[in-house]
Amino acid sequence: MRDVGWQWRDLPTGLVMIAPSALVLGAFLVYPLVKTVSLGRQRCNESGTRCVTTGWDQYSDVWRSDEFQQALWVTGKFTLLVVPIGLALGIGLAMLADRYLRGIGIFRAIFSSTVATSVAVASLMWFFLLQPDVGVIPNIGWVEDLFGVVKEPGLLRDPGTALTSVAMSSVWAGLGFTFILVTAGLQGIPADLHEAAAIDGAGGFRRFWSVTLPMLGPTLLFVVVVLTSRAFQAYGEIDLLTDGGPDPQQSTTTVTYLVYGDSSVVRSDAGLQATTAVWLFVILLVLAALQLRGFGRRVHYGD
């Protein structure tokens, strides 16, 4: 950008124009963050009318506590399920639909369609599919013979399968988003690269690994970033499907659910909630920093 010196006369105008955004961001992002950190040093009663300050130890106590570690573990597992599977399926669908066929537009529309579902809608659709008494899948005859757990006690009620089931509903909901992005990324790959590789004797499969995938790099990275933060922040799916999950391990209580969930033990204490929320923020911050560093190099800021 052409270097123009600072112009003081722009200051009042500038501040006025920035004010609306700054006010909202300050009041609802920055201030809460600061206040939450201080609230995290307190323990409060159920109604929030009385709080007692306990000190910074509360932070380390919460981090090291059973429930929090368990939630970390669950969140990690959930992310490791949702991200790779979602990514792989998204790539698969995009590759599948990246063909010169009549009517391919319809299939593309179908593959993108889940982007129209919200978390609530998608989770409820899956709830109806999986409910062991009156749901769709458990009542299909042969399913029960092959996979007993689907019916008794039900995928969402068995501590071993609940998290995976919630993850699958999340993956499904994110398919459309991933598909659209990867398809757009495929567009960006110059055709001559493929042609050159084909001339060199590379078959479809080889071309995928050495041309397509590397060129999709930035797109895939972006998808991973978004899917990972979404996974860490997952709440709606858990609230609607399992309510924190069948015990004994609170098998679907992620860190976010630990903070806000109906059945979470932390819910009755705003101070504890704040402590846990701050830790969630720290985790997301670290994740974002890691990912932005690799990804930021590739994004052109236009400066």
Added chain:
Amino acid sequence: MATEHQGLEIDRVTGWRMAPRYALLVVVSVIVLFPVYTTVIAALKPGDKVLDNPLVPDAFTLDVLRNAWERGNLDRYLLNSAVVALVVTFMQVVTAVLSAYAFSFLHFPGRNLLFFAFLATLLIPIEATMVVNLQTIDSLGWKNSYQGLAVPFFATAFGTFLMRQVFLQLPRDMRDAATIDGVGHLGFLRHVAIPLVRPTIGAMALFAFLSTWNMYLWPVLVADEEEWRTVQSGLKQLAAAGIDEPNLIQAGTVIAAIPVAAVLLLFQRQLVRGLTAGAVKG
């Protein structure tokens, strides 16, 4: 969702070799659509037939949809969602355009520092703020109101970032020429800058609308009275509502999904543009 890209010439197959490709596409489509299919079927069946044949549409009625609409208070929920989403979309565009203009066309001291501060807020996830935001909203008396549902989202750093990106791509000379002609900031904004970046504004607006419409956690926390629930948080009420009509949830889900599907169909192009704005280079 049509994109212009039709695949590579070198991958093109013709004749009988198209068949396995089509077969695979159909199978995958069936799997992807399965949840939607079962839900829609259940929503259109009378309550007592729902359990019989979940995969086959052997009965048809619109009664359940009607019931979900009335009993489930869905008209009120949809209204709330619509009002909140529209207001937030409008305000996000306004605040983003204003601050982006200041960050790109004005040169006041401290500008870069302020912009960096804006960007830094991108790192603050909304979940970390909700406990305190809830207290703030409560003390303002805004729980169970449109203000409470909407105001915290009136501005996003991402919106400012995006609009600034696109403003910076406008030629400098345009601004200089306008200044010489005596056009002030607001005039330039209204008559020159905004019309030129309309596609990006469109994409941003669509995105703001969709993400506000789909929000779940905040409406659940802020609006616990029936009157003020949004479609997303209200669906949970339906789930607990009536055992005597077990497919009420499915009907509610279908009704909830229709507005979004309609919006997306209308604004496909903006959606793709919006999603890819962050992903593709440049």
Added chain:
Amino acid sequence: MSAFVARRRRLAMVVAFAAVVAAACSSGDPILDAGIDPTAPPPPPQTAAPGETLPPTIPATTTTTPFADLPECPVDALGDGDDPVEVTYWHGLGGESEEALKDLVAGYHDSQDRVRVRLQNQGGYNETIDKYLQSGADGRPELVLMPEYMLAQMVDSESVVPADVCVNESDFDMSAFLPRVRSAYVTGGVLWGMPFNVSGPVLYFNKKMFRKAGLDPNKPPETLEEIRRYSQRLVDSGASGTGIALDSGQDNGGGWFLEQWFAKGKKLYADNANGRSAPATQVLYDDQFGVDLLSDVRKLVDDGLAAHVGANPSGYDSFLKLADPKRPAAMTIGTSAALGTLITTLDGGLVPGITSEQFGVGPMPGPATQPGVLLGGASLYVVADKDDEQTAAAWDFVEYAVSAEVQSTWASRTGYVPVRSDAIDIEPLRTTYDDDPRFKVAYDQLNAATEDPSAFGPVIGPLREIRATNSNAVGAILNGADPAAELEKAASQANRLIRNYNTLNN
């Protein structure tokens, strides 16, 4: 190798490292101890400030003369003014109950023109509680309907006029009230809330399946041994897929039923006479009785005689199990308040081949030591710190709402149990009970008089959270965890909740 793949590898390594670090950092302590020094002694017993007297520790059923220290109830302040006095009434009822409440208020308005009641539905019990506790004195209504587990918190909030004070002032005759219903809301010898809508747990069972298995549908099982025997017959004869559907939700099997079974076993759930003679300091349910009880229930599940339907957040999962086309259950325990809905559902054809007549209702099964059950539902509280006129108006409405005629209509319409025995001799309830005795089962259970404090249920501040903790434990046990370990964990969690509650609220 492309940079993208290298990036993913690095990310995976970081995640793995973090997991290792996190795991190594676990202290194994419960999150409820965070920030609190667990070795600190519990708060010392209350000492009286100079000049004040402390209410003595008394057995739950002994009445005292506490009124000097309690808020006043000026029942005669209504006077003969021109304008009606308006009182606001917060509640969380929905559906048919809400409609019945609206009609009740309309009836009240028809019967007099001195008081007008403004109903405000908060959306549910939880919302009512949150809103009430967080409002200051000016934000509160004159009347509020609070669920039974809120008794301790309402007393501790020091924001209500105990019903007993008003009863005394106005010589209100409570002799016809069901003893258990009245005692449920008495703590420290004082009646705090006026019981209004009462329910109790009952056994729902499929008579058709009973007959098919050769069981007498007029003699439903009443103890856990009988449940086992009946279930065995039902399953062996192929009449049903499993015997009884049990859930582990906090408002049902996991939380509430545990209290019920302790009461039926004549065992105290918490110390200080279940928290009724003095605030409870710890729970007592992690003893052998509790372990044996839950082990037996778990054995039912293991032997295929019971089905664990999970945490049941909607409240309907246990009923849905009865409608399971492949492997239905023949029995379940649920609240009596669901009877009306169940009848409507079955008559609507939800379960093919079953009509509502084919369903029976029996008393809640459990240990036979002490018959009867603990009640569920809610009670009306008159809020303090209001104008005399408003307090008097609020009490006037309360008297109306629990009069025999009104309770008869209310119970008949909603399926709740009337709070007084003379209501069952009045229409329409008399006909309702005559026509369909199933509605009377819950009433009979609550009519069993006793003086033993274990029969009235626990009064603890964080009772709701304790039930949630218990439900997690019961769910874990039914899923295969060790009963003794889980109960102990739940009890220490409950004790923590009590300790935190007492620390923060005193």
